[in-house]
Amino acid sequence: MTMLAGTIWQRELVEFAQRRRSLIIKLAFPLLVGIPLVFVAPPFYAASSLTMLIAIIGTLGAGAVLTRERQSGLTLRYRTLPVTPGRLLIERLSTSASIDLLQVTPVLVLIAVRHPSQFAWWPALLLCTTSVLLLGNLLGAVASTLSDSPGEVMLYVFIPLLPLLYLSGVFTPLSQPVLLVVSRLLPFSYLHQSLLGALAGQPNLLPWETLLGGFGFLVGAAGMTGRLGRRVTESD
Amino acid sequence: MKVNTASEPSLLAATGLTRSYRGGRGVFDITLNLAAGEVLGLMGPNGSGKSTLLRVLATAAAPTTGRVSWFGNPDPRLPSLRRRLGVMLDQAAHFDKMTGYQNAWFFARQFGLSSEVARDRLDELFRWSGLLEARDQLVGEYSLGMKRKLNLVEALVHRPSILLLDEPTLALDYRAELDLIERLQLLSLTGTAVLLATNDVHLAERICDRVIFLHCGRAIREGQVPELLTELAGSKEVQLQVNSPIALEGLRSLPAVEAANVDGDTVHIVLARGANPAQVLAVLNGTADLVSNMRVRRPNLGDLFLKLTGEALPVAR
Numbered sequence: 218m219t220m221l222a223g224t225i226w227q228r229e230l231v232e233f234a235q236r237r238r239s240l241i242i243k244l245a246f247p248l249l250v251g252i253p254l255v256f257v258a259p260p261f262y263a264a265s266s267l268t269m270l271i272a273i274i275g276t277l278g279a280g281a282v283l284t285r286e287r288q289s290g291l292t293l294r295y296r297t298l299p300v301t302p303g304r305l306l307i308e309r310l311s312t313s314a315s316i317d318l319l320q321v322t323p324v325l326v327l328i329a330v331r332h333p334s335q336f337a338w339w340p341a342l343l344l345c346t347t348s349v350l351l352l353g354n355l356l357g358a359v360a361s362t363l364s365d366s367p368g369e370v371m372l373y374v375f376i377p378l379l380p381l382l383y384l385s386g387v388f389t390p391l392s393q394p395v396l397l398v399v400s401r402l403l404p405f406s407y408l409h410q411s412l413l414g415a416l417a418g419q420p421n422l423l424p425w426e427t428l429l430g431g432f433g434f435l436v437g438a439a440g441m442t443g444r445l446g447r448r449v450t451e452s453d
Numbered sequence: 454m455k456v457n458t459a460s461e462p463s464l465l466a467a468t469g470l471t472r473s474y475r476g477g478r479g480v481f482d483i484t485l486n487l488a489a490g491e492v493l494g495l496m497g498p499n500g501s502g503k504s505t506l507l508r509v510l511a512t513a514a515a516p517t518t519g520r521v522s523w524f525g526n527p528d529p530r531l532p533s534l535r536r537r538l539g540v541m542l543d544q545a546a547h548f549d550k551m552t553g554y555q556n557a558w559f560f561a562r563q564f565g566l567s568s569e570v571a572r573d574r575l576d577e578l579f580r581w582s583g584l585l586e587a588r589d590q591l592v593g594e595y596s597l598g599m600k601r602k603l604n605l606v607e608a609l610v611h612r613p614s615i616l617l618l619d620e621p622t623l624a625l626d627y628r629a630e631l632d633l634i635e636r637l638q639l640l641s642l643t644g645t646a647v648l649l650a651t652n653d654v655h656l657a658e659r660i661c662d663r664v665i666f667l668h669c670g671r672a673i674r675e676g677q678v679p680e681l682l683t684e685l686a687g688s689k690e691v692q693l694q695v696n697s698p699i700a701l702e703g704l705r706s707l708p709a710v711e712a713a714n715v716d717g718d719t720v721h722i723v724l725a726r727g728a729n730p731a732q733v734l735a736v737l738n739g740t741a742d743l744v745s746n747m748r749v750r751r752p753n754l755g756d757l758f759l760k761l762t763g764e765a766l767p768v769a770r
Contacts, residue, residue, distance in 0.1 A: 219589060221555060223562030223571075232550055290544030296513045297540045298563050299532035451515065 225305065229312040243320050247274065251324035255331050260418025261390075267324065268387045268409045271346055272378060274317050275353020276360070279310060280370045283361035283449070295450060302446035310358060310442050314350040321346060328415050337424045338414035345408040345431035351438040352404055359445065362452040385409060404434040462525070464489055464615050464646045465510060470519035472509050479517070480506045480670045487615065487646045492637065494657040494678075495650040496754065497667030498766055503650035504543045504619055506667070510648065511540040511617045523615070536565050539613030541621060543650075545600035549593035553584055553603050556592055557610065564611035571610070578606040581636070583629065598624040605633065616640065616647045622656055634660055652767050654755040658682070664754060668762045678754070685752040685760075687726035691733055694719055694746035703736050712756075714765040721765050723756045 220235070222228035233240065250270055254263040286292050295305060325346065329339060360373040382388065384396065385405035391397050400406040407430035413420040414427065422430075463486040473479035480502035487493050495503045508514040509521065512529035520527060523534050547556050554575065561571040579585045582602040592600065601624050608616060616637075622630045637647055637660055651657055657664055658678060666674040674681075688711065695718055704713045704720075709728030714721050722733055730749050737744065755766045 219552065219555060221558045223559065223568075225563075228548070228551075228559050231555070232548060236550055289549075290542065290546030291548070293508065293513045293542055293544070294540075294546050297511055297535060297538065297542075298560075299535035299565070300563070301530055301532065453514070 225308040226312040260416040264412035275350040276357040276374045279354040280357030302450045303443040306446040310354040317350045341427040342411040348435035492647040494661035494664040501667040502670040537614040539608040539616045541608040541618045543619040547592040554588040560607040561610045690752040691722040692748040712760040716765045
């Protein structure tokens with residue numbers, strides 16, 4: 218039976234579900250990377266790698282798709298839909314982030330199975346993962362307006378992403394007070410901390426602090442997505 | 454009987470509209486009105502600004518300066534306004550990994566149709582467009598003509614008050630073109646305003662009430678089709694098929710020649726009222742073996758464009 222989609226989020230889901238090969242790859246890839254990290258690697262390295270993986274899944278997916286749509290003329294067609302630019306972008310990016318969350322859910326389940334005693338970190342981990350995925354999608358969407366080439370868009374995504382991950386303490390533990398303050402202003406640090414906690418490592422923050430940080434960035438990401446609707450959907 | 458639109462307010466109005474791009478391209482200082490039931494043609498060669506203008510009027514691009522209003526409202530982002538527009542842009546863009554029916558369903562529902570209404574109208578439009586058998590095929594496997602037909606289905610399904618169509622007959626077979634003309638004439642009779650961007654002189658003459666000629670982004674002439682054709686009454690167009698390039702200066706210097714231009718291997722010459730085509734051949738005396746074919750016919754809107762700009766409209770098919 219044909220799946221019919223009448224809304225923007227339904228359409229994203231139908232297209233995702235219909236692309237079988239892509240679906241399998243998208244679900245299997247994080248799991249293949251996650252199994253050795255969760256079961257074998259030391260918690261700090263596992264948390265670092267998984268933070269990067271989640272950030273990259275969030276940014277690259279949206280950036281590449283939106284660039285392709287710009288090239289094919291679909292962006293122009295979206296502009297003629299009877300939907301405000303803010304709502305259009307929120308609907309698209311939240312669906313894309315949900316699909317990304319579905320991709321990384323098996324890894325999160327693996328973490329829970331491997332370290333069941335760390336359940337206090339699970340809500341924070343889920344919230345921080347969601348906020349990083351949504352912010353990543355937003356970053357990818359903004360990057361897609363800078364170029365018509367998917368390769369260039371990847372570059373525009375990585376240029377800010379790598380320093381931000383460093384400043385979040387993902388690559389090396391931060392000791393300088395200034396850098397510590399900066400890291401608290403970045404969403405990746407909360408995801409890294411929640412992963413460290415859930416993987417039985419030694420995080421600097423408490424679960425509720427991480428939960429609060431993740432929640433704040435999720436609300437901020439949703440607000441920014443609405444605000445950037447015109448910038449992303451109406452730029453040529 | 455066609456709805457009389459003379460006293461009705463414009464459904465679509467643009468004043469001093471400019472949309473410019475880097476490099477100097479775009480459309481400049483366009484003023485136009487479109488009334489209910491009217492069919493307006495935008496004609497001009499490639500790069501004249503037809504698609505740019507249509508994108509602005511379709512709310513897909515914002516004007517750089519100037520004012521546009523749809524149904525009296527200047528806010529192009531208003532969902533209730535966009536629901537009354539049916540748009541077919543120059544690119545036949547679709548979700549390629551979805552079927553034709555899934556694509557059309559998505560757009561039908563986006564434009565506010567209920568499931569029942571969408572199903573009924575899509576069944577009718579897929580049958581009308583000849584896409585019924587291909588409705589469950591992925592759009593990525595469609596030919597260009599099929600994609601353009603699907604665009605038409607999507608533009609028509611919600612029965613918009615204004616139809617904005619960019620080259621609607623491009624890549625359509627003759628049967629589909631006739632069906633489209635018939636449908637547009639019917640829609641116009643029931644009050645739908647239609648704006649067509651086209652190079653197809655025959656399409657424009659057949660269904661447009663009025664045309665605007667665009668050249669280098671500017672409106673150089675506007676008028677009712679019969680009035681414009683009257684300007685050419687009595688004159689003739691001579692088409693010479695040539696084997697090798699010929700100098701046009703000699704032809705253009707003839708008092709009988711109003712305009713001359715080359716399009717591929719065809720030389721288009723617009724002769725003044727009462728002029729004899731033999732005068733053209735006289736100029737080519739001695740080089741007659743250059744000409745492999747000669748045709749004299751009644752001039753059309755394309756000839757008027759040639760007369761005004763010295764540039765020929767591309768052949769539509």
